[in-house]
Amino acid sequence: MSFAIYDASAPVFVASLTNIQAWLDKALAEGKDAATLIDTRLAPDMRPFSAQIQMASDSAKGAVARLTGLEAPSMADTETSFAELKDRCQRTIDFIQGVDRSAFDGAEDRQVELKFPNGAGYRFVGRDYLTGFALPNFFFHVTTAYALLRANGVGLGKPDFLQHLGPPNISAAA
């Protein structure tokens, strides 16, 4: 069996977006104040927690769209509660899971353009776009969201970051 660009994209995005939903639930279960957490930042010139999740969502659905040539659903960045952020994650997951694996056939060689508001940007082939931009950028926002929760006292650990792995399938020595 080979390694497909699908393997390194769609399920990876779905896994971390699902993990984020669980982190939000955990913060709420601990009684943390969501309205405060949503606006927290690591540095004054960094985007707040809500934007980190919005950008994780944009990065994931944008990657799937650019790799397959499909259009990603547009999502207004208007979330102001954890329930809305969880829903944003879910709508992103639903879009990704609705794309058939076969839509990624040949995506490694597809021409991808990434444009910034000023018109500058990058032209890639799909392979370099995924590994050089989409994955690093996605994990940047996922990890920054996690970091903000940790820095604000939410009881998360590496097993929450990697929650998609499930429990170890090799047991501890007796």
Added chain:
Amino acid sequence: MSFAIYDASAPVFVASLTNIQAWLDKALAEGKDAATLIDTRLAPDMRPFSAQIQMASDSAKGAVARLTGLEAPSMADTETSFAELKDRCQRTIDFIQGVDRSAFDGAEDRQVELKFPNGAGYRFVGRDYLTGFALPNFFFHVTTAYALLRANGVGLGKPDFLQHLGPPNISAAA
């Protein structure tokens, strides 16, 4: 052309480890106190900055070793200066760049075991190990290192996180 597990691993690790070296240089050029930064944490029960870089290194060289069946060089976690942390990144890069692309042939189906100190762990095939553990875990530590520098006032931005892309290859509109 196809997408190979090499494409999604070795060059991805090298790119971010090279970026980290540049962030360390930037912090020093700004006159930041390296001895203080090295011990900084996002939360009392998270590992400090130096450990984030050591774990990014371990995660990268461990992944290349597990995917290829080669042995990764052991590196004692004794770094106490930015020069030593840069050298740790460089030795990790040198190991990865010394592994031939062909050593990754069939790595997607290779049996990989990841064991924790208590004996528990995960058994994966290489494909799932890379996308489910190695890449998320690597970017976790890279981004946490970046977050610590940002939270401590080092003047970094997304272009530093993605420095491996180089300048945009589509120019801004005139």
